[in-house]
Amino acid sequence: MNPRQPEQDTQKKKKKPTNTASIVDAAVLLIGASAGVTLATFGPLRSSQAAVAPEVALPASASIERTSHNDCLGQEAIGELELVPDMVRRSAVGRERVDYHADLHLNRGKNAGVSWRFDILDDRGTMVRSAVTEGTARGSGGDTLTTTSAGADLPDGFYALRLRAAIVGDDVSDVLEAIQHVQVAGGLWRELTADEWYTESAYTLALPLPSDTILPAQLDNGITPGGAQ
Numbered sequence: 342m343n344p345r346q347p348e349q350d351t352q353k354k355k356k357k358p359t360n361t362a363s364i365v366d367a368a369v370l371l372i373g374a375s376a377g378v379t380l381a382t383f384g385p386l387r388s389s390q391a392a393v394a395p396e397v398a399l400p401a402s403a404s405i406e407r408t409s410h411n412d413c414l415g416q417e418a419i420g421e422l423e424l425v426p427d428m429v430r431r432s433a434v435g436r437e438r439v440d441y442h443a444d445l446h447l448n449r450g451k452n453a454g455v456s457w458r459f460d461i462l463d464d465r466g467t468m469v470r471s472a473v474t475e476g477t478a479r480g481s482g483g484d485t486l487t488t489t490s491a492g493a494d495l496p497d498g499f500y501a502l503r504l505r506a507a508i509v510g511d512d513v514s515d516v517l518e519a520i521q522h523v524q525v526a527g528g529l530w531r532e533l534t535a536d537e538w539y540t541e542s543a544y545t546l547a548l549p550l551p552s553d554t555i556l557p558a559q560l561d562n563g564i565t566p567g568g569a570q
Contacts, residue, residue, distance in 0.1 A: 420447045422506055422517040427490045429530065436528035440492035443504045443519060449482040453510030459491055464499035464542035481510075497525050499533075499542035 427440045447453060456477045461470040474491035488504070502521040508514060522538040524531045538544060 417448050419450060419508055419513050419515045420445055420506075420517055422504065422519045424502065424504055424519045424521045426532075430492070432494070432528075434528070436494065437525075437530040438492050438494050439523070439530050439532075440490045441502060441504075441521065442490040443488045443506070444485060445480075445487075445506050445517070446485045447480050447482050447508070450508065450510035450513040451481050452479060453481060453508050453513060454479055455486060455506055455508050457488055457504060457506040459488070459502070459504045461493055461495070462501045462503060464501070464538075464544045465546070469493075469495070469500065495525050497527065499524050499538070499544070501538075 422443060422445050424441045424443050427442055430438050430440065441459075443457065443459070445455065445457070454477065456475075458475040459473045460468060461473060463469050470493045473493055474489055476488065478486050480486050500523050502523060503518065504520075505516060505518045507516045522533040522535070522542075524533055524537075524541070533541070
């Protein structure tokens with residue numbers, strides 16, 4: 342008796358669909374790892390065209406630090422992240438707070454999962470408000486995503502408003518960060534430049550800078566590391 346021949350599989354193999362949920366979950370884990378916490382999944386980001394109408398118009402601040410550089414391989418950055426002031430809120434006793442949203446423009450990547458988180462720290466590195474707002478979304482190169490607007494009532498002091506966005510796609514992954522430094526004095530809100538943050542707050546006491554540190558304004562004036570003009 343001839344041995345039985347195995348039956349041939351005549352069905353075509355189906356291509357596995359992209360698991361978009363797992364991509365977003367990976368972004369959530371990435372931003373959680375960068376912040377040292379575990380995050381939950383929240384609702385989607387809203388369209389970038391739906392900016393909040395400000396109660397009081399605010400000029401764009403030059404003190405915002407954003408990630409928009411090329412990566413170590415010389416490729417275009419995965420995206421650009423920027424904090425944008427929306428409105429000034431004033432309490433009955435005249436104390437101010439400013440709400441911000443973030444715009445994230447994706448330069449490249451396909452079907453990328455994005456997870457973002459907005460925290461507030463003081464000038465000594467202490468977390469003052471954790472996860473003021475956070476969320477997840479998906480997008481591809483050329484898309485601009487906008488977070489919900491958020492802020493917090495703060496006592497007098499110096500603060501860093503920090504938004505981090507983790508991006509994980511089919512071929513890209515990175516964590517972007519945007520920071521706005523502010524001072525609340527007598528209940529009034531003041532946005533700070535990087536130089537003002539370094540020289541006026543207690544930041545340098547909590548994290549002393551080397552004596553030969555060159556501040557951004559000094560670089561603009563032609564001073565180079567080592568003191569050469």
